[in-house]
Structure formats: C-alpha cells, structure tokens
Amino acid sequence: MSDEWGVRLKAYEGRPAAVAGVGKDPVNAPMIRHWCEAMGDTSPAYEGPDAVAPPTMLQVWTMAGLGHTGQTGHTGETGRTGRTEAYDELLALLDEAGCTSVVATDCEQEYLRPLYPGDEVTFDAVIESVSERKTTKLGTGYFVTTRMDVRVGAELAGTHRFRILKYKPAHQKPKSRRPRPVVNRDNAGFWDGVAQHRLLIQRCTGCGTLRHPWLPGCNACGCPDWDTVEASGEGSVYSYVVMHHPPFPAFTPSDHAADAAGPYAVGLIELAEGVRIVSNVIGVPYDKVRIGMPVQLEFHSYDDELVLPVFRAREAVS
Structure with a gap:
C-alpha cells in the first residue's frame, strides 16, 4: 500500500454512510425483556407500563437483522438500512488495497432521550474519519469511524460511533499456545x-x-x-x-x-x-x-x- 491509498480513502470523510434508515421494528417490550434476561439486568425501569429501553440497546433498534437481502437504497425492504453507495465504495477500495480482513475495535454512545416501547426509530450515518495507515499486530490497514444519529421523529435520541479496522493480515508464525484469559484485579x-x-x-x-x-x-x-x-x-x-x-x-x-x-x-x-x-x-x-x-x-x-x-x-x- 502507498500514500496514494490514504489520499483516496480520506476523500470519503464526511460522506454519508446511511441515509434515511428505518428501524426494522419499533422499540418493543419483548426485545427489551430478552436483552435484560441476557444481561442479567433486573432494573425495574425496564418493565411495566412506564418502561424505557436500556440505553445500551441504542444500536439494536437500527440493526437489519439476520437474513436481510439488501443493503442499499431508500425504499422498500432492501432500503431499510439506508446504507449508501459511498460506504460500499470505501469498503471496496480498502479491499482493493489488500485490506480484506475486518475487525470491530470499539464503539462510543451518547444518550440524549429515553426510548419507549412504540417509538419508531430512524437514523442517518456519516463516515466521520479514515485514519492514516496503521500497523498493528493483526496487520497493516486503516481505522474507519462512522457516526450514526438515531432519532424518534425529529428528536435526536442518541449517537453511536463505531470503529472498525480494515487490514491486510500480517504473516505471523502460528503460536502453539492456547490464548490466555485476561486476568485483572477484579477477576x-x-x-x-x-x-x-x-x-x-x-x-x-x-x-x-x-x-x-x-x-x-x-x-x-x-x-x-x-x-x-x-x-x-x-x-x-x-x-x-x-x-x-x-x-x-x-x-x-x-x-x-x-x-x-x-x-x-x-x-x-x-x-x-x-x-x-x-x-x-x-x-x-x-x-x-x-x-x-x-x-x-x-x-x-x-x-x-x-x-x-x-x-x-x-x-x-x-
């Protein structure tokens, strides 16, 4: 990869990654219950007639679900994700640069409004940044950060920043030892x-x-x-x-x-x-x-x- 790739990739910063996306389901009590059961969260705020959705479910309401067949467009079932051609082009360009592997690295969320059962969620996303070329233990590639704005009507409910690393895998000698658990003072x-x-x-x-x-x-x-x-x-x-x-x-x-x-x-x-x-x-x-x-x-x-x-x-x- 040369510096030319970095210049081409940087040109995608500020371009939309999703436009007019629509949540596949409205905020609903069954999904909240399943989430709370899986997380072991027994807070009374998430049940009953005045229930709110756990804030950390913000991204859940924007997911397309398993088995969806379309990614791009703005109407019909294939357009519910609102994903843009610009984002697909960026990923294709990274593939062309040899960065064919991907790993999610981190996310940041900001909560501005509670979500209630019955709320219909819409969202837009922008390609916020593409890093310079980075070398990691996994390989050499680029960090791509998208920012999603989640709304109910015209009201902003929260933002979700999601960062991935698209990289060319490093050729490393396989290690014979099984991976170690992460041990810290709490565990x-x-x-x-x-x-x-x-x-x-x-x-x-x-x-x-x-x-x-x-x-x-x-x-x-x-x-x-x-x-x-x-x-x-x-x-x-x-x-x-x-x-x-x-x-x-x-x-x-x-x-x-x-x-x-x-x-x-x-x-x-x-x-x-x-x-x-x-x-x-x-x-x-x-x-x-x-x-x-x-x-x-x-x-x-x-x-x-x-x-x-x-x-x-x-x-x-x-």
Missing part, C-alpha cells in the same frame, strides 16, 4: 480458584446475592464487599451456540470438543447455585447438545499454565 480470585480446580462464585456480603462474572461491586445493592462460595459443579444448558471456524494451530483434536478443528458447542450454563457461566459443552457431539441438558463441571489442563472449566454432558459422565 484474579476466580482464576486463582480455577487453577486449584475450584469454581468460585462471588457473594455479596451485604445482601447475599451471588454473581458471575466477577464484578467489583454488587449489581443488586451496590455493596463493594464480598466473599465466595464454591460451586457444586452441577448445572444444565440454559442456551448454546455452535461455533464454526477454520482450524487454529493452538487448538488440537482431543476428547474435548472445544479443541476439535470442526464445529463445537459453547454453552451458557446455569449452575445449581443460580448463576450462569459461558463454557464449552463436551462429551457429546455438538449437534446433540440441547437446552436443559444436565452437565457436570470438569477442569481441563491445556498446558503447564492454563486450566479452564468445561462442562461434560451428564449422559457422558462415567
């Missing part, structure tokens, strides 16, 4: 427990509420003090997805389905204690995993340093 106790083959759940000493993942304070009463209880290891599959990805050198085939090169199941496991944890479901083929399936905690050592909790289907427990 170090959890990983210390895992290293000892103990699954520890935080418990608020103020109200007794159990919580996972680990947090610096209680999301029920706000108390910063806590202790832990050890999970029994029994649970069931609350929900799951099947992951499909190309073979990755750090993952080697074994009895553990999460290590296999092919598809594997990632479950949201509801523990007997009432909290939920994301982990792999092992011991049965991925297409045999079912919601409600009983599972049992196991700890698997991947190398001299890394131990992870996984859950084996009880029908596969000997």
Whole structure:
C-alpha cells in the first residue's frame, strides 16, 4: 500500500454512510425483556407500563437483522438500512488495497432521550474519519469511524460511533499456545480458584446475592464487599451456540470438543447455585447438545499454565 491509498480513502470523510434508515421494528417490550434476561439486568425501569429501553440497546433498534437481502437504497425492504453507495465504495477500495480482513475495535454512545416501547426509530450515518495507515499486530490497514444519529421523529435520541479496522493480515508464525484469559484485579480470585480446580462464585456480603462474572461491586445493592462460595459443579444448558471456524494451530483434536478443528458447542450454563457461566459443552457431539441438558463441571489442563472449566454432558459422565 502507498500514500496514494490514504489520499483516496480520506476523500470519503464526511460522506454519508446511511441515509434515511428505518428501524426494522419499533422499540418493543419483548426485545427489551430478552436483552435484560441476557444481561442479567433486573432494573425495574425496564418493565411495566412506564418502561424505557436500556440505553445500551441504542444500536439494536437500527440493526437489519439476520437474513436481510439488501443493503442499499431508500425504499422498500432492501432500503431499510439506508446504507449508501459511498460506504460500499470505501469498503471496496480498502479491499482493493489488500485490506480484506475486518475487525470491530470499539464503539462510543451518547444518550440524549429515553426510548419507549412504540417509538419508531430512524437514523442517518456519516463516515466521520479514515485514519492514516496503521500497523498493528493483526496487520497493516486503516481505522474507519462512522457516526450514526438515531432519532424518534425529529428528536435526536442518541449517537453511536463505531470503529472498525480494515487490514491486510500480517504473516505471523502460528503460536502453539492456547490464548490466555485476561486476568485483572477484579477477576484474579476466580482464576486463582480455577487453577486449584475450584469454581468460585462471588457473594455479596451485604445482601447475599451471588454473581458471575466477577464484578467489583454488587449489581443488586451496590455493596463493594464480598466473599465466595464454591460451586457444586452441577448445572444444565440454559442456551448454546455452535461455533464454526477454520482450524487454529493452538487448538488440537482431543476428547474435548472445544479443541476439535470442526464445529463445537459453547454453552451458557446455569449452575445449581443460580448463576450462569459461558463454557464449552463436551462429551457429546455438538449437534446433540440441547437446552436443559444436565452437565457436570470438569477442569481441563491445556498446558503447564492454563486450566479452564468445561462442562461434560451428564449422559457422558462415567
């Protein structure tokens, strides 16, 4: 890539990325409920006759949904996203420059007006900036930032800035070690427990509420003090997805389905204690995993340093 690409890309700054987009659904109680259940948010502000939508759902109301067939235009079903030819041209130009891979890097949101069930959302977006050429561990490419203005009628409800990196992948020697979890001061106790083959759940000493993942304070009463209880290891599959990805050198085939090169199941496991944890479901083929399936905690050592909790289907427990 040469500086010529940067000049051509910069020319797209200020051009529209979406025009007259229309939310596929109005703000509605079922989607709010599903969001709150998935996030574990029990705030009373999000239910009842005076409910508002969680502010962090701002982008949700602008999404086109799965299976949509059109991206551009301004009328009809294919035009509901309002996506412009200028944005498509920018992405095509980046592809031409060899930046064929993409990763979302971050987003920023500003909330100006509550959204209520029944509100019809419209939106416009602009290509706010295209960075100079950057070299990252992933590869060399450009950061593209779009700013979306979300409205109800003529009233601005919020703004959503979304940043992606379009890059040419670096040619790196594959690492043999499995990726490490991010350990910080808030979750170090959890990983210390895992290293000892103990699954520890935080418990608020103020109200007794159990919580996972680990947090610096209680999301029920706000108390910063806590202790832990050890999970029994029994649970069931609350929900799951099947992951499909190309073979990755750090993952080697074994009895553990999460290590296999092919598809594997990632479950949201509801523990007997009432909290939920994301982990792999092992011991049965991925297409045999079912919601409600009983599972049992196991700890698997991947190398001299890394131990992870996984859950084996009880029908596969000997």
